[in-house]
Amino acid sequence: MKPKLTLKQIARELDVSVSTVSKALRDSVEISEETRLKIKAFAKLYNYKPNNIALSLKNRKTRTIGLVLPEIVHDFFATVISGIEEVANQKGYNVLICLSNNSFDREVMNMEMLANGSTDGFIISVAKETQQKEDYHHLEEVINQGMPIVLVDRVVDQLTCDKVIIDDSEGAKNAVQHLIDSGCKKIAIITTVDYVSVGKLRTDGYLEALTSNNIEIDEDLILKIENVDQSQDEINEFLLTREVDGIFTVNEQFATSAVKAINLKGKSVPEDVLVFSFSDGELSRRFIPSISTVDQHGAAMGAKAAELLIERLENTVEEENFQTALVKTSLIERESSRRIKSSAV
């Protein structure tokens, strides 16, 4: 039997993108008629079976949930998975995980594979590249054909489906307020580029906290980073040339880099500078000093997403009644933000 033709192979053969193939096959007007006809003719010639969601719906229940995540190297998504697995297993569902590696094309291909009869529904956190492109046709297609999707953490406002988010901006605001209450006057933020939705929301929370305390916003104290894993030099340079007494970071990787940069200046955390971070993980817990963090409750988010999806699969909710569940963050204070009182001499 011949291997099944995939979107990727069609794209390669015709020298177009996976997204173009996917859109052409569903007659998107975004693709020129010439290209559409060429792609559809090719697909027909090689007997390509598109994303056969109808088949999958007929074959329900597989009692399987498809989970598409951007990456798992950082702790957060691992905790989301554990929350999903716990609820799913309790209710007799299996979980199949696919990684997009933050690539739009891989996300489209993962969904193509999983929608093809293996799963009853999806839990998805969209790839960075998908957010950047703002191309959600693959998600819209699945939703339009009646397969339930729950978006988690990195959600897309314009999609009509269940969503699970945390109060990113509120959590960040509380963390920065904590720094202000501890006496910090010059608080820097180390965050991600704006198109990453959660980074943007956390930056908003930082700005809100400053404004509501009548602290002037200093653009020079805001560092936006593109690549989390290669940011130490950038953070060193940023902190070496600025005098700050508090730092808020949107993830724990940035927090540990900030501690190192402060040490390079011959100063220390928390003696000279307080640090508060977003997203609690093994790194924050085990670091010396241990890092104060906003706990994202990844497991709770995963559990909620699994509950919402299973309710929909088992038709225990009204069809059009989509909800956005908000999981509350909480602050975990550890050594990095604990003001060390100078003893009287």
Place this chain on the structure above:
Amino acid sequence: MKPKLTLKQIARELDVSVSTVSKALRDSVEISEETRLKIKAFAKLYNYKPNNIALSLKNRKTRTIGLVLPEIVHDFFATVISGIEEVANQKGYNVLICLSNNSFDREVMNMEMLANGSTDGFIISVAKETQQKEDYHHLEEVINQGMPIVLVDRVVDQLTCDKVIIDDSEGAKNAVQHLIDSGCKKIAIITTVDYVSVGKLRTDGYLEALTSNNIEIDEDLILKIENVDQSQDEINEFLLTREVDGIFTVNEQFATSAVKAINLKGKSVPEDVLVFSFSDGELSRRFIPSISTVDQHGAAMGAKAAELLIERLENTVEEENFQTALVKTSLIERESSRRIKSSAV
């Protein structure tokens, strides 16, 4: 359409274990005739379709690899996944991931689901509980029916299939030799309980290094831990009551706990005690002091496993010619094992 009956449901209904159901359905003599007949009758009554590997083989190629891993919260398996994904994607294969959470029952159920037409073959690292039970019937069944399996890292000697391992014992030996060469005379080891195969091999490497340097083995300097995530107290107590100048740990979590325990004694790493660890991850890289580690090359192991599996799926290797690929470890020296020369006064 009624949901598909699963092994777990049969087990629950008849109040026996998943393993008993699975074995009874393949007529294992380990199960009493009475129980076997009861289970088979029940399965027949409810039209249970066993692990339909024959169907899956007929439907090849799905061009999908099933990956069953014990957990992903620690960095190592995340790197294994990245290596598998890279090779698989290059060669036009998708990867479906399932987690056993170190549970034998979940591993059996994951394989049941994936063998049922979703995948062409498996890459597996067996659950801790499976190693403890020494029950490999679910793997044997898949192998006997002609579906290729590659075992990675946590392998099982008695199974006839391709395997990818690292030189755990050699890597540990080299790390301990490094401590000895740096002048350490009393070297402790913090390791896992013996039934975890890689922990056992690393302990062997530690013992070998001592023996080949004519250092007497002191059982009192060997700590074996059951639960990695709740071991700080145990490690504190162990190190507070022993005088050592070097510590070898089988994972980076133990290494950071050891640094903390040494700090509690009012001593420091590397000034008073050198630390060398196994398995390189974000924690080792970012910790202060950064932790010297044996690099397991998880991505290389994953890549090799994917290559071996794809070769077998595409019949480019001889059928009975199974191989065990050995990925070499290397030492990454960082701050925790760097002897700080005492300056002449």
